[in-house]
Amino acid sequence: MTTYKIYWATWGVLLLITLGMIAAGGALTGKLLLVSLLLAMGVKAALIGGTFMHLRSEQLSLILIVTLGLLLVGAILFAGIAADAVRVLRLSGDGG
Amino acid sequence: MAELANPVHQPSSFLRRYIFSQDHKVIGIQYLITAMFMGIVGGLLAMLMRIQLAWPGQNMPLLSKLFPDGMAGGVMKPEFYLSLITMHGTIMIFFVVSLALVGGFGNFLIPLQIGARDMAFPFLNMLSFWTIVPGCLIMMGSFFVEGGAAASGWTAYPPLSAVRSAVPGSNWGQTWWIVGMALFIISFTMGGLNFVTTILDQRTKGMSMMRMPLVVWALFIASVIGLLTFPALLAAAILLLFDRHFGTSFYLPSGLYFGNHLLPNKGGTPLLWQHLFWFLGHPEVYVLILPALGITLDLLPVFTRKPVFGYRMTIYCLYAIAILSMIVWGHHMYVSGMSPYVGEFFAIGTLSITLPSTIIGVNMIASLWGGSLRFPAPMLFVIGVIVFFGTGGFGGLFLGNATSDIQLHDTYFVVGHFHLMIGGITLLAAFAAVYYWFPKMFGRMMSDRLAKLHFWLTFPTFYALFLVMHYQGLAGMPRRYYAFDKYEFLSGMVKSQVHISLVAFVLGAAQFIFLFNFFWSIFRGAKAEPNPWNAATLEWTTASPPPHGNWGEELPEVHRWPYDYSVPGAASDCTPQTVPPGIAPVAM
Amino acid sequence: MENRASYRVAGKCLAITVWLIGLGVIASGSRRWLPSLASEHGAGIDVMIRFTMAAAGAMILTGHMVLGFFLWRFGSQNKISFRLASHRMERAWSVAAVLVMAVVAEGGVLVLGMPVWAKVFASAAPSSALTVEVTTEQFAWNVRYAGPDGKFGRTSPQLISLDNPLGVDPKDDSAKDDIVDLNIIHVVVNRPVKVRLRSKDVIHSFFLPNLRVKQDSMPGMTIDLWFVPNKTGTFELACAELCGFGHYEMRGILIVMTPEDFEKWLLEKKNG
Amino acid sequence: MEITAAAQPANWDGGVSPFGIGWSKLMMWLFIVSDGLVFAGFLAIYGFIRLASPDWPDRSRMFHLDFIALMTFTLISSSATMATAVAAAREGNRKTVLRFLLLTVLGGCAFLGMQAYEWTGLIREGAGLGSNPWGAPLFGACFFVLTGFHGSHVLSGVIVLAMTAVRSRMGMARAEGVELAGLYWHFVDLVWVFIFTLFYLI
Structure with missing residues (x-):
């Protein structure tokens, strides 16, 4: 069972973070809540990707392909359309 | 780590050898022939459109028999014309050019040019072909659905595509269109996965990345772009399907009034679809044009007997185009209500993509400098590609720049520009590739005389036809119009529609010369030896057509880059990649 | 070979x-x-x-x-005269x-x-602009002027009917003096025109080739654009975004008049 | 999404494969990037709709978050059992592999059950694809599309894991097959981390 300890340790940390995120929902508000939740989400994603999926023990080029491929393209897509979402809201209805 | 690979056993039954074959060469040829068939379908749709545009009100009794509901009473109905536009665009972009270049030559060439026995996952590769075939059937079948084929353009902007009563084609035809597109995306993803994994993982000994031919580089970058951007359209198409059938309103705002009743939808906006569609749309056109540029740059050294100009620069430009192509999609939406500040960002981004494209253009022309040029059929078409790139490319300057796009958006200028680029360059490069690799595919040569006739009937007509469209666009002629007799400001340009249609019929007829030449030469063409063009890349070191495992017992070992032509001190003016450095100095 | x-x-x-x-x-x-x-x-x-x-x-x-x-x-050439560029x-x-x-x-x-x-695109219309509201629908341009009170009447999609194509609320008093027209827009030469572009059904595009104006009308949004016509005469208005089988015949007219003619036309329209 | 582990032997003899892993694992990672980007597309759409709608219901009042936490807990635990199964497969003791594979399948089914329970609760409250009683018109559509597509991936993951379990029971599954199924399952859990945070909490 010793070799599996790393997975169950990660499992424990993930649960703590999840409970922390829900608790944060009540305690913090506004921008601080948003940032802390995003950070916690990033840590959980890194944990799952790193230890469970053994991404940590892969070559750097593969890590870059996976992380950049997913995060960068998703971020570009959202950044490109976010400005228009606000504009649609502002100009909806009789607006102008 | 890899024991000497014994050649995979040859499947015996006819079914597994030709129909459900897992051999990348057979799959490549299957893709190519499917692309040719769909090319005929797409071309006929274009001919119908040209007939309508040249003689709008004319009564065509013959055609009304062929299309009873679309052309009832001999005169084409506007909604049938819109179905023709939509399906001509969709079929040509996704089911002809993508199939011929990425599917056909990608499958046939990649393992042969990097020294692999087959694709990494042959079963998935076969599955990708057999996913596209139902896609083609569904696209063609959508003409016979109630209301006709989809009629909201190949861009399928909602609410025209989302509201079932907006145009007859959006009743059922649009759903079939979405299903056909979803099948295409799944097939392209399966193919793309195979290409990228094979290129990264299955190269033979000595074939480093910087020794790969430019065709393989272009297909690699095109597959990467496709893998990264197609999912956005898959998500958007699924939501369009939900909007059309399950009552959601992702793209439908409140207050839509159709056929004098108010739709209950609330909350969405069509701008969301435009963003997601064009996030794929623009990279998709690079997925189509990069393999064509790769083929051109790979064929130039063979017919000039000298290395390509700027091998490294071209590879850096392919990377630059791949990255830039994902941040420029907004130039399709300058006047669509998108925020003008975002428009400025996209204008600057779009015109920065002209820089790597210019470098590739200069490399193509400079590769001719000082060479000893020969002009068999493939070289004619390669020169055609350079001319199209040299003219069509500059259309992008007008449309990428937001200010001039105000006047030229959605006019025939756009139609002329993209036909020269992803229509012309891909078509000529595909013809060059077929004439060049036909001996490797079937072991016979295609007739050079027919090829010359085909070239001199295709190149000038295609060029003249779509150059005139640029001027129609400058005159303000809007796109996707069923007829032009309603506007005075266009009265001067109506005559040009007739000229264009006549030229288009010549162009259409010329393609049957190619088809005859292709199928006739499979059985009757002159026997070809393994290396008819005396080229240096790996596929010419094996028999033609290559055996099942591409090479016999021993995989070739690569010692030099693919363009060692006229190496000083070498015996012949072409030194294949497998020649060890001892015999002729490796000039890299 | x-x-x-x-x-x-x-x-x-x-x-x-x-x-x-x-x-x-x-x-x-x-x-x-x-x-x-x-x-x-x-x-x-x-x-x-x-x-x-x-x-x-x-x-x-x-x-x-x-x-x-x-x-x-x-x-x-049968021998190459230049081989490899550095x-x-x-x-x-x-x-x-x-x-x-x-x-x-x-x-x-x-x-x-x-x-x-x-x-x-990125600048607001000057205050002296004549405001015209153009609402596109499948295959026509509904034109509306604010009238003397300078305010547009409230519109709501529920009230749209055959004789009330824009769904103008009759009870709203600022709607009483609004002037509604179809497919014809009257503007004054050398005076900025602010167009409030709306759409009832699909995406159309307000395209004036001679005035170099093009703006898609997005359903669910009211998009403002402004331009200054500097020549009198009639100019054609075309739709530049595929909007259905009538896309090719959605022809409108922009009549650029001198200020006096415009006042005369306005009076005639109000009590005509 | 049937992953055949017994694929062609890697005939790479060009020295070390660039990423030091076999082609099947490389292809699995590329598939994960491509499938992940479909979810990135959905989340970008969800973000667009959030920004474009004037108000957005307060999820902590309408969802009982402890139940959602239990769902997340189940999925993370099944991810941990999956990782153990993969490690056991690499060591070769088939009994542990089988036991943890079945535990993972159980976790997946439990998650799907809870998801179905939550869906029926919301549908009974009147939420549907076209409308929902909490204000923002597209809230229902976003919820059902996001969780629906994630659910479909969990379902396909459970099917793949069940087949891998059967194959390892019959001694046919190689360590690489279990590892690929594990990669897919962890990917499904990774997507849930994003959906859980972006949809339920922010």
């Missing part, structure tokens, strides 16, 4: 064709294709298009001349090409394009 004579002829034919294409593009490109100009900001757009035509024409011409020369000169030369040629294109393309955008784009 080695019939040298036919290659020499093919090389020369190709070279001539390429030269002819180059000259043909320049000759046909230099004619006047753009519709006659009738708006202030249109001049900026025309300058941008003409600059790009000239620059692209120059590059197309040089490209084709060089390509034709290479085909002519090296078509008949990396330095490759980089030099690439940098040269990039510099020329950067000046033409990016330079054109930043120097000529952006000021016009900022004025047309």
